[in-house]
Amino acid sequence: MSSITPFTIAIPDDKIKRLKQKLVLTDFPDELIDVEPWSRGSPLSDIKRLTLYWQSGFDWRKVEAKLNQLPQYIAKIEVDGFDTYDVHFVHQPSTVKDAIPLLFIHGWPGSFIEVTKVLPELIKGGEDFPAFHVVAPSLIDFGFSSASRKNGFNIDQHAETCHKLMLALGYNEYVVQGGDLGYIIARFLALNYGTEHVKAHHVNTVAPAEPSATAHPVLYAKAQTTPLSDTEKAGLGRSEWFSKEGNGYYRKQATKPQTVGYFMTDSPVGLLAWIYEKLHDWTDHYDWADEEILTWISIYYFSKAGPAATSFIYYEIEHRDPQVFAAAQVYSEVPLGISRFPRDLILLPKLWNHTLGPIVYEKEHERGGHFGAWERPDAIVEDLRTMFGKHGGAYNVVKGKSGFL
Secondary structure (H helix, E strand, O other): OOOEEEOOOOOOHHHHHHHHHHHHOOOOOOOOOOOOOOOOOOOHHHHHHHHHHHHHOOOHHHHHHHHOOOOEEEEEEEOOOOOEEEEEEEEEOOOOOOOEEEEEEOOOOOOHHHHOOOHHHHOOOOOOOOOEEEEEEOOOOOOOOOOOOOOOOOHHHHHHHHHHHHHHOOOOOEEEEEOOHHHHHHHHHHHHHOOOOEEEEEEOOOOOOOOOOOOOHHHHHHHHHOOOOHHHHHHHHHHHHHHHHHOHHHHHHHHOHHHHHHHHHHOHHHHHHHHHHHHHHOOOOOOOOHHHHHHHHHHHHOOOOOHHHHHHHHHHHHHOOOOHHHHHOOOOOOOEEEEEOOEOOOOOOHHHHHHOOOEEEEEEOOOOEOOHHHHOHHHHHHHHHHHHOOOOOOOOOOOOOOOOO
């Protein structure tokens, strides 16, 4: 059962006042003067500048008003074995007849805001390219959705929540787009609810298994005899860098998320430095404006569950049996589309992707990083239009009409 009501973001004045008080009282660490900028983490000069702007220049009410131009709702979704949760989501139906219901799933350290750059284009369409009814939820523990508050709320439950949301909106058949956590949830949706409901999924992060002689003998033989391209070699180098230098956050959040939660909750500057590092390191020289950075961080700081809650999923991912990434590597018959960006974090040989299912679309982009819809909204929109267009591999996968608000 579910009920759906309109939603408006309205952060209390006292919470904004308390944020500014905490920013004034910040004690900053020192830093080494003879090392490369960013080699040890977020630079002190950047964090001081952003802290001052957050305290005295950044206008949350202006940002809030802009976000409230989005059509937002709360749905009450019951998750089996857990509770009934308030799920915040953006829902923008297209005016185009027979538009495709598209579930857009954000990752960490992102939020529903990641959909905002692609939303205006995706709802357009007609004869030349398909249009989409776009649904972009805040995951449980993120943004303005409820806190999970219980052990074991895993990717399975996130997928169940998203699926039940689409059904509550009248979308019995739909397609999925996701990166980061959104990639994993998209895979679980395809495995658990396809092909009856999930008709295709498109991802911009992909983590396949290496083909083996027993599980994929033909693909294994092909992989052994096919030389890697220059872009694949560069991708493996990027993946190795991430493994050695970039995923310390993952190990900590996947093992002791409660400990991380204290500074994320109590120190807005600690939260800023923790996330800002990823915004810099995971993008392809994207020129982040201070307003953008602080909007992303403020959504975390003002979130309903609190910023600490966003770490809990990493513990669940690592302690699930089988482990989540391994479970997501099971072959699914649901058509799969992939967008590869050279500064993403996991870039494995492209032949490996065929262990996941039937690939109906794949595009190697010349620039872009981990936050595809934010850095390269043009690329994500074009890839979706091509994949689901008249000559695309997922053309006409959604049949019949769907109801919506």
